[in-house]
Amino acid sequence: MQKRRVVLTFPYKLIDQPITSYLVKNYDVIVNILRARINPKEEGRLMIEVSGKEENLDKGIEYLKELGVKIQSLAQDIRWIEDRCIQCTACSSLCPTGAIEVDREKMTIAFNKEKCIACGLCIPACSYKAIEILF
Amino acid sequence: MAKTIAEINEKIKKGKVVVVTAEEVIDIAEKKGIKKASQDIDVVTTATFGPMCSSGAYINIGHSKPAIKLGGGKTYLNDVPVYGGFAAADIFIGATALPDDDPRNKIHPGEFKYGGGHLIEDLAAGKDIKLVATAYGTDCYPRKKLETWINIKDINEAVLFNPRNACQNYNVAVNVSDKIIYTYMGILKPKLGNANYCTTSQLSPLINDPYYKTIGIGTRIFLGGGVGYVVWNGTQHNPNVPRTEGGVPKTPAGTIAVVGDLKKMSPEWLRGTSITGYGVNLTVGMGIPIPILNEEILRYTTVKDEEIYAPIVDYSNSESNILGEINYAQLKSGKIEVRGKNVSTASLSSYAKAKEIAGILKEWINSGNFLLGESVQLLPSVGSNISLKPLKKRPV
Ligand code: SF4
Ligand code: SF4
Numbered sequence: 001m002q003k004r005r006v007v008l009t010f011p012y013k014l015i016d017q018p019i020t021s022y023l024v025k026n027y028d029v030i031v032n033i034l035r036a037r038i039n040p041k042e043e044g045r046l047m048i049e050v051s052g053k054e055e056n057l058d059k060g061i062e063y064l065k066e067l068g069v070k071i072q073s074l075a076q077d078i079r080w081i082e083d084r085c086i087q088c089t090a091c092s093s094l095c096p097t098g099a100i101e102v103d104r105e106k107m108t109i110a111f112n113k114e115k116c117i118a119c120g121l122c123i124p125a126c127s128y129k130a131i132e133i134l135f
Numbered sequence: 136m137a138k139t140i141a142e143i144n145e146k147i148k149k150g151k152v153v154v155v156t157a158e159e160v161i162d163i164a165e166k167k168g169i170k171k172a173s174q175d176i177d178v179v180t181t182a183t184f185g186p187m188c189s190s191g192a193y194i195n196i197g198h199s200k201p202a203i204k205l206g207g208g209k210t211y212l213n214d215v216p217v218y219g220g221f222a223a224a225d226i227f228i229g230a231t232a233l234p235d236d237d238p239r240n241k242i243h244p245g246e247f248k249y250g251g252g253h254l255i256e257d258l259a260a261g262k263d264i265k266l267v268a269t270a271y272g273t274d275c276y277p278r279k280k281l282e283t284w285i286n287i288k289d290i291n292e293a294v295l296f297n298p299r300n301a302c303q304n305y306n307v308a309v310n311v312s313d314k315i316i317y318t319y320m321g322i323l324k325p326k327l328g329n330a331n332y333c334t335t336s337q338l339s340p341l342i343n344d345p346y347y348k349t350i351g352i353g354t355r356i357f358l359g360g361g362v363g364y365v366v367w368n369g370t371q372h373n374p375n376v377p378r379t380e381g382g383v384p385k386t387p388a389g390t391i392a393v394v395g396d397l398k399k400m401s402p403e404w405l406r407g408t409s410i411t412g413y414g415v416n417l418t419v420g421m422g423i424p425i426p427i428l429n430e431e432i433l434r435y436t437t438v439k440d441e442e443i444y445a446p447i448v449d450y451s452n453s454e455s456n457i458l459g460e461i462n463y464a465q466l467k468s469g470k471i472e473v474r475g476k477n478v479s480t481a482s483l484s485s486y487a488k489a490k491e492i493a494g495i496l497k498e499w500i501n502s503g504n505f506l507l508g509e510s511v512q513l514l515p516s517v518g519s520n521i522s523l524k525p526l527k528k529r530p531v
Contacts, residue, residue: 086184086406086418086485086488087485087486087487087488088185088481088482088483088484088485089481089482089485090321090331090481090482090483091481092469092479092481093329093330093331093469093479093480093481094322094324094329094481102469104467104468104469106487107467107482107485107486107487108487124244124246124317124322124411124412125321125322125411125481127186127408127409127410127411127416127418127483128406128408128409128418129409
């Protein structure tokens with residue numbers, strides 16, 4: 001079993017098609033939707049976590065690409081710029097998943113990409129532009 | 136045996152001074168006892184690093200040919216309006232000033248991407264700054280318009296001058312209403328969704344000298360990465376507040392006004408700050424050495440997080456209702472209880488960076504490069520005729 005977190009951007013013409021169901025049925029993968037933003041008449045964005053056998057994941061992703069879906073790995077989407085961070089911890093209490101971990105001894109933060117669902121809630125909390133999102 | 140500042144300075148010059156940070160002193164005093172620790176230790180370094188709204192800088196840009204009198208005209212630096220109501224070439228930059236075309240809170244909450252605080256950071260960083268000025272013109276200052284680049288290394292003076300910094304303790308902000316609010320204390324989620332605090336507690340300068348027995352006019356400090364001085368009490372300085380047994384104020388209390396050469400400061404310790412929905416600000420790094428003149432002063436510096444209390448204040452209405460009080464050990468644990476609810480906490484000032492500053496100041500003193508300033512007048516303390524006056528509005 002492998003897990004991958006990806007952001008799918010799909011064009012207007014694909015929005016009303018049950019793509020994720022096909023993915024589950026035809027490629028034997030589990031799809032967990034983390035976040036969705038679909039604007040009718042525009043493009044849709046879906047953040048998903050897919051798990052399954054490596055070869056099935058590869059095939060599934062290939063299938064999406066053929067349909068014209070743009071695929072980005074999630075890790076690229078939220079960026080913590082350590083140089084700009086003053087280690088105040090202001091962002092930490094707004095994070096719903098615990099992706100911003102506070103070392104209570106040192107009072108410093110660490111950004112755990114694994115847990116981040118790129119919800120963007122931490123961004124307005126940072127007064128130093130130390131967190132960036134590309135979603 | 137009591138020590139004097141002159142004696143401590145002699146030790147600094149001879150390389151024999153003993154300096155510890157306000158965090159380190161806690162364990163040392165616990166092991167050695169107050170008496171022995173006060174004999175062994177000469178200086179305790181304290182520090183803070185957080186947004187300090189009442190900050191600014193004045194600069195003198197030098198005279199152009201033909202000359203312009205900025206006073207009475209309008210001046211902008213990087214589109215930020217600055218105050219020129221002095222003579223011909225002096226300007227004051229306020230940390231919270233915003234460009235005229237900043238959208239502010241038109242689309243709420245505003246982002247406040249650039250303003251006075253960022254301008255001060257850019258000056259300290261040695262970046263070129265665009266100056267645009269208009270004036271009315273006189274016989275002796277005929278020029279009416281000036282557009283040019285300036286740089287901190289070419290101008291006559293650049294001085295950081297902050298009328299109110301390093302507030303002694305501060306509120307813990309929460310929101311009991313059912314909508315999210317954007318405040319100078321950060322983003323507060325509805326229904327006690329989170330709690331924000333903003334001091335460096337056991338490291339914070341005025342918390343370690345609660346009755347201002349050493350910090351006063353003339354105290355030499357670490358300011359924005361350079362050397363600065365305490366020059367007055369800060370605005371809204373109010374020593375007459377409820378205090379703990381150890382003397383630490385349980386609400387905002389004392390403040391200081393500080394000054395220092397901006398040309399020698401660093402953008403690492405002066406950070407432009409964009410507070411969502413509120414405005415811009417300057418985050419200032421400050422370190423203050425406390426001379427251990429006697430046992431009493433040492434005892435104050437051993438104050439620890441669990442002995443420092445702050446009021447929990449509801450920021451969702453203008454009444455600022457106090458919901459309780461809480462100590463900093465609890466605040467720093469990440470969770471507190473308010474009205475029976477578990478609330479996550481976060482800080483707006485940086486304890487980690489303050490610790491770094493306390494360490495740097497310790498290094499400066501140990502290396503013999505930084506002598507203690509003898510204060511020529513202490514700040515007004517408890518019993519002085521001071522109270523915090525609200526503004527009484529009168530019909531015009
Ligand atoms: S984007 Fe969301 S999940 Fe990721 S760190 Fe920020 S608040 Fe946490
Ligand atoms: S709010 Fe910004 S500066 Fe503060 S800890 Fe988070 S990322 Fe760092």
